[in-house]
Amino acid sequence: MAKLDAKIPPGSVQEKWEKHKFDMKLVNPANKRKFDIIVVGTGLAGASAASSLAELGYNVKSFCIQDSPRRAHSIAAQGGINAAKNYPNDGDSIYRLFYDTVKGGDFRAREANVYRLAEISTHIIDHCVALGVPFAREYGGLLSNRSFGGAQVSRTFYARGQTGQQLLLGAYSSMMRQVALGKVQSYDRREMLDLVMVDGFARGITCRNLVTGEIESHAGHAVVLATGGYGNVFYLSTNAKNSNVTASWRCHKKGASFANPCFTQIHPTCIPVSGDYQSKLTLMSESLRNDGRVWVPKAKGDKRHPSEIPDAERDYYLERVYPSFGNLAPRDVSSRQAKFRVDEGHGVGETGIAVYLDFRDAIKRLGQAAISEKYGNLFEMYEKITGENPYRQPMRIYPAVHYTMGGLWVDYNLMSTIPGLHVLGEANFSDHGANRLGASALMQGLADGYFVIPNTMGHFLASNSLKPVTTEHDAFKASRDEVKKRLDQFLHMKGKRTVDDFHRALGHIMWQKVGMSRNAKGLKEAISEIQKLRSEFWQDVRVPGEMNYKNEELEKAGRVSDFLELGELMALDALTREESCGGHFRDEFQTPDNEAKRDDTNFCHVAAWDYKTQGSQISWALEKEALEFENVHLATRSYK
Amino acid sequence: MSGSSKEKLNLKLKVWRQKGPNDKGEFMEYDAKDISTDMSFLEMLDVMNNDLIRNGKDPVEFDHDCREGICGACSLVVNGSPHGPEVATTTCQLHMRKFKDGETIYVEPFRAKAFPVVRDLVVDRSSFDRIQQAGGFISVNTGNAQDANAIAVAKDNADAAFEAAACIGCGACVAACKNASASLFVAAKITHLGLLPQGQPERDKRALAMIAQMDAEGFGGCTNTGACSATCPKEISLETIAKMNRDYLVATVRDRPKSETLGAGI
Structure with missing residues (x-):
């Protein structure tokens, strides 16, 4: 224990x-x-x-x-790295970075670690510059900064979108x-x-x-x-x-x-899913929200081309709901708002599962060249993937796991x-x-x-006085045998479904039931569905080829077998945490205006799980590390 | 997750299969059916591989990872061009809307003596790591740095350094070059570090050491055809090679009294 x-x-x-x-x-x-x-x-x-x-x-x-x-x-x-340098003279400090990070984490991080992180942040930039990292610079030759979600100062150092x-x-x-x-x-x-x-x-x-x-x-x-x-x-x-x-x-x-x-x-700004064959999702840096405005049509199911929808018929919902942070509201908050709009029927694009991120006003204000200088590579990447030009029409974005x-x-x-x-x-x-x-x-x-x-x-x-150990030790031999046994098991199964089939099925359960919003009923279903999928995997997966050469399917099989256990633990943890906080949103625990409702009396802790087995049965035991907030006082997070 | 209503493609693929570095290798023919034009090239290969597995065959091995054009893992020659026909694009960012229904597509690994084939379309590019080890760095230990804004760097230099540093180390430049030269890759690193004040103390040594290692790895010489830059997914400029040559020449001249020329007796 x-x-x-x-x-x-x-x-x-x-x-x-x-x-x-x-x-x-x-x-x-x-x-x-x-x-x-x-x-x-x-x-x-x-x-x-x-x-x-x-x-x-x-x-x-x-x-x-x-x-x-x-x-x-x-x-x-893509976007950047924070450091409390306060080069822009806009009121930043180590304490403010610490404060923003604790608050941004919805009071579920350890204060001592976060303070150390903020303290070290300035040394990181110094060291990286010394190593030759080509950060963006101003005409005077000094380093450039931009702002990012969840902060009201510009403390982000960057090298274009890379x-x-x-x-x-x-x-x-x-x-x-x-x-x-x-x-x-x-x-x-x-x-x-x-x-x-x-x-x-x-x-x-x-x-x-x-x-x-x-x-x-x-x-x-x-x-x-x-x-x-x-x-x-x-x-x-x-x-x-x-x-x-x-x-x-x-x-x-x-x-x-x-x-x-x-x-x-x-993450709120990713290129939306376009088909069942999709192998991964591509992020569009959050830095885009410095200049892009997020909106959906006010009318449900409005299928007009975005350029035909006048301003009066657009809902710039982040600016409306969070007037002080606007389009720079933190990631969890922005993602949920996008989901609400889509769930209500305001989604855009062919699938209706997307919102717009629009650069029209920024291009008008700053010119296309300035936008291209900041985000050129991201715009190109968007166009390659979607075939649409974001200088001419808004990007379609939707949240994705990040x-x-x-x-x-x-x-x-x-x-x-x-x-x-x-x-x-x-x-x-x-x-x-x-x-x-x-x-x-x-x-x-x-x-x-x-x-x-x-x-x-x-x-x-x-x-610690550690004795010398070589790979001849029995523990190494036992480990090698164990690893080989597991790999052989995959190769000998000769089932009918590919590793990708199982991985996709798991992903579907996770996204539907352990994704952007969760509830007790869905989480319980997820647990039993994942257990069932896991037992099917161990009977019916097909891993081709052999052990003694480059065999990606064999690599993937091992990884998916572990994801099939982790998924269950994620659902269990989400079910046990009967509150909403940060990225963990439980439908049952929300304020009247749909914000996350924390329960500091019962859940102001780290939930740490220990793995247990009994035969082929897996279970977990929970231990708690209480979190104490001596500096940043527990308060409801507001970005309004 | 509804599928796109756009057209579907049926394609013939001629894919290079090779069991290992010493195997002869050959093209094998496969069908790719009902391919959405919104798919990436690698997603099309995923579909093909899953069909092969279901039919009891070995899938085609290929390197890939980020699938957003930045990690440099993907390394296919598509219809004779490294990373395929589209400019400034890695294979993972190549989309099927660039192909026509009924087309035959040839898929091969990057070919170069210094990139031996591991299996099928996977090659060994560890020679690039060894070139980096020879001098692609600034020797500064953690903890030594002064304030990041202590040295101003002219924006033009910083921007140009970034452009060169954008190299993803994929090796398409080598695959495109008739001499299998790694000049563009090496020049990108030499240019990046050579444009920054922090890179000056080791500038001569870096050029000499990295170029010596490039030669030792068996890459060919540069004959300035420019195929590398034209193929580069990050559009690294051919000018970097000019800069590298200049640094190499200067370093050779400056280094002369210390080198074997001195031993030869002046």
């Missing part, structure tokens, strides 16, 4: 991190080379952790499923430098399929070489998991096709608690309930509460990797 001790340092929120850095034990520089650290994942969190730990002198082994570490899904983040790409290539370049220096060993096309534990500590991983099919063991003194979020449980999401929960889930099955799994972010705030539970040091297993970035649960603000994911990934783990890892290593 895991024990949830968040290990939040004492003192005022402003002093905690500084004091903690002093109180933590250190590993002497000459001793660092005696420690081997396994880092799984090479996105912003993983690549920055691998390079920073290597710079300190640790030996790092880095793993990714892609053919190159540079392709991790952080690459696709900020994630540029930040990741910066972290990747640092990591490549450490590879050349011999401090990082990079293993690409490797998928972690199990965590290996020795004497209760995470001491290694079992992975599959995706090219040769070989099952490999790697041992170390600690494991860092930076494997991203689990949005692909919905089948359709803005995540890359190969993003998955498997590494996290296999750790969960080994004893790592999974926290707040139901906290899913549905980010998961939940993840493996970690303490203040980013260590999970398994000693030695550290979890960074989207894979952990810690900083965004029930809703993440725009441009905060990149901030968190890099904060964890560049600035938190290099400090807390030393403390862990210096506080």
